[in-house]
Amino acid sequence: MTEPALATLTRLRTACSQCNLRELCLPVGLSADELQTLDNLVSTRRKVRRGDSLFYGGEPFSALYAVRYGFFKSTLTSGDGREQVTGFYMAGELLGMDGIGGDRHTCTLTALEDSEVCVMPFARVEDLSRNFEPLQRHFHKVLSREIVRDQGVMMLLGSMRAEERLAAFLVNLSQRLTARGFSASEFVLRMTRDEIGSYLGMKLETVSRLFSRFQEDGLIEVHQKHVRILDIGGLKRVMAQAQSAP
Template identity: 55%
Template sequence: MPDTKPLQFRQLKSACSNCSVLELCLPIGLSGQEVERLDALIVQRFKVRKGAALYREGDPLRSLYAVRLGSFKTNVLSVDGREQVTGFQIPGEMLGLDAISTDTHACNAFALEDSEVCPIHFTHLEKLAQQLPSLQHNLTKLLSREIVRDHDMLMLLGTMNSDERLAAFLLNLSQRLNQRGYSAKNFVLKMRREEIGSYLGLRLETICRGIAHLRDQGLVEISGRDVKIHNLEGLKQMIAGCHRPTLC
């Protein structure tokens, strides 16, 4: 895979049982012995440089990828080359689920920063899941989460104004980062504002105005890519009643 960089041999063992995002990833709920069997499927972790593709639309399904370090975006391109961002993935989340139905990827996945993934060969994973009901249950939950994510996105685009969409995005990212032990109020955006706009269905100038509006209300201050949330409860109240605050 030309866009990726394998780790050195001494680093190849993935050690799911010692991973910092184990509780958020595919092995959740598995026993120690079951985690070891899943760990054996991960031949090697590998790094993906910033801007490089993990996979592209039309590539055959080979593996699912657990994000261990860094972050990614998924997107699709229109016939005339316009980008539509479909999601952002951070440690503990899975990439590649889009290919399960047709055995080919329906989108592109690019690293937003220097990142690292754990590839899990899908055919081997299916066979192991048949032997481990807990693993099969986790796979089903992952697929269900994708469906819920799509429903949430449709709700966001259909019922929220531009400021509410931006507030929901920042609140969701805050919650996901906090689950991973990071600050809920101070973090760095790995994606560009144009990419956020594409994901939320908003123009760049609308995103910029929304950032100014949130600042003027004393809710959030964004300088460059540095985010400081001054009022989490205010953000929650802003979108209360129009959408579940757990969009991911």
């Protein structure tokens, strides 16, 4: 393949209108025509190696990022050094929205496997939003959904027991993977037990023990990072099993 041909291919693949993630990403719900307008939303791509960070808490904010492929965690570090995992992000999801409010990022985004993101300079996002109502509407929805997602986590952490939280986590993961065309029942965890634990407000030993318990109960099969869901209905039942005694 000659050099110019390669460049063209890359250019083509950079366009939102050609991206196979458009059904999951910022341009959700736009018509083919409308999508053309977005083709200069993304300035560049950026690869992030496993273990490297896309940005750090405290860094100046300048752009949003859409995950093309890979897997990220976001972490918040408190004054006294404690680290809290605040989310996991996969293909088509938007990163960096925490930075808009204070012009610097509040959390750190770290790749849990080799990943690539689309870089969308925020000034450009706002420009296009002002001139292109469908994008504006959708961008607001994405921001709002992040708020709703966070509130869901608050409910998880505030009112559910450890086993309910882990079941909810697995169900959520399975659903998001399904939406991306992966198997709903068999997947590889990209994060460690410690990271799951931090996200769910429990210790890594508890995560490990609960995985074992779920396995004994025939709900899942676990082998290190490999998980196979055997009984999704059972997991959903665990997740909602509020002490239902009279």
